[in-house]
Amino acid sequence: xxADATRPGAATPMGTLVVRRTIRAPAARLFAAWxxxxxxxxxxxxxxVVCVDAQIDLRVGGRYRIxxxxxxxxxxxxxxxxxxxxxxxxxxxxxxxxxIAGPPERVTVQFKAQGQSTEVIxxxxxxxxxxxxxxxxxxxxxxxxxxxxxxxxxxGGA
Amino acid sequence: xxxxxSKRRGAAEDRxxxxxQALGDRTRRALLARLAAGPAMVTELAKPFxxxxxxxxxxIRVLETAGLxxxxxxxxxxxxxLAAGPLQSVEAWLGHYRRxxxxxxxxxxRFVEAEGGEPRTRPRSRHGR
Numbered sequence: 610x611x612a613d614a615t616r617p618g619a620a621t622p623m624g625t626l627v628v629r630r631t632i633r634a635p636a637a638r639l640f641a642a643w644x645x646x647x648x649x650x651x652x653x654x655x656x657x658v659v660c661v662d663a664q665i666d667l668r669v670g671g672r673y674r675i676x677x678x679x680x681x682x683x684x685x686x687x688x689x690x691x692x693x694x695x696x697x698x699x700x701x702x703x704x705x706x707x708x709i710a711g712p713p714e715r716v717t718v719q720f721k722a723q724g725q726s727t728e729v730i731x732x733x734x735x736x737x738x739x740x741x742x743x744x745x746x747x748x749x750x751x752x753x754x755x756x757x758x759x760x761x762x763x764x765g766g767a
Numbered sequence: 768x769x770x771x772x773s774k775r776r777g778a779a780e781d782r783x784x785x786x787x788q789a790l791g792d793r794t795r796r797a798l799l800a801r802l803a804a805g806p807a808m809v810t811e812l813a814k815p816f817x818x819x820x821x822x823x824x825x826x827i828r829v830l831e832t833a834g835l836x837x838x839x840x841x842x843x844x845x846x847x848x849l850a851a852g853p854l855q856s857v858e859a860w861l862g863h864y865r866r867x868x869x870x871x872x873x874x875x876x877r878f879v880e881a882e883g884g885e886p887r888t889r890p891r892s893r894h895g896r
Contacts, residue, residue, distance in 0.1 A: 624861075626861050626864045626865055626868065628865055628868040628872060630869075630872035630873070630875075630876060632872070632875065632876040632879060632880065633876075633879075633880050634879040638879055639875065639879060642875060642878060642879055643875070648878075651878055652874045652875050652877070652878030652879075653871065653874065654870075654871060654874060655866070655867060655869075655871055655873070655874060656870060729872055729875070731868050731871075731872065733864055733868065736861060736864055
């Protein structure tokens with residue numbers, strides 16, 4: 610199932626992105642993969658990113674930090690605070706790239722059971738328009754370009 | 768992390784800021800939605816809204832400044848039409864995030880589906896590193 614993101618022009622508020630994917634696994638399994646550092650480290654990140662560290666304090670108000678090693682060798686930390694934890698259905702947490710300070714973005718992850726599978730819905734809100742340049746300079750752009758290539762090569766379409 | 772050689776791309780970002788700001792208003796989004804159906808005169812555009820013509824004109828001016836619409840003037844008739852450029856850059860920027868999350872969910876799917884006893888996805892090239 611190709612990840613069927615929001616259609617351009619759909620009635621989505623600006624700065625918000627919704628990405629969905631149906632995965633053949635129970636919600637509890639996916640929730641654990643998403644919230645347990647030992648598991649998260651094994652899969653987190655698009656192809657060009659390697660997750661080299663993950664710290665997750667899974668409680669409301671608890672912090673998480675995820676270290677992403679980019680293709681250029683730089684480490685980009687993604688960090689935030691859990692706001693809602695509904696095991697194994699829903700997670701809401703803030704999202705910020707360190708060391709860049711900025712208004713926090715917010716990520717909601719929903720795990721919706723569908724028979725043997727689970728639909729994972731990621732809603733990323735508060736996507737800023739300003740710090741693009743800074744992010745690009747951290748290599749995020751390169752990493753995403755690598756990702757785009759990866760996806761276009763068909764490897765991601767399994 | 769210092770700026771690694773890339774010069775200010777201020778103009779492009781100013782445009783993106785202007786586009787996001789212009790889109791952050793439901794009246795202006797409604798105006799764009801109407802224009803997506805085809806060009807229209809300012810008076811036509813104003814009709815469905817419960818506001819004065821000058822108020823609607825101000826919204827149109829914001830959209831115009833952001834480059835989201837183009838205006839042509841023939842005599843006293845102002846015709847507006849949709850200009851797609853800035854919308855495309857907003858979409859492109861969101862596209863970076865979209866590709867990140869799509870790639871991430873693909874990786875998650877490979878991880879749990881390979882493990883789940885049905886290893887029918889392609890071999891993982893990440894070698895667990």
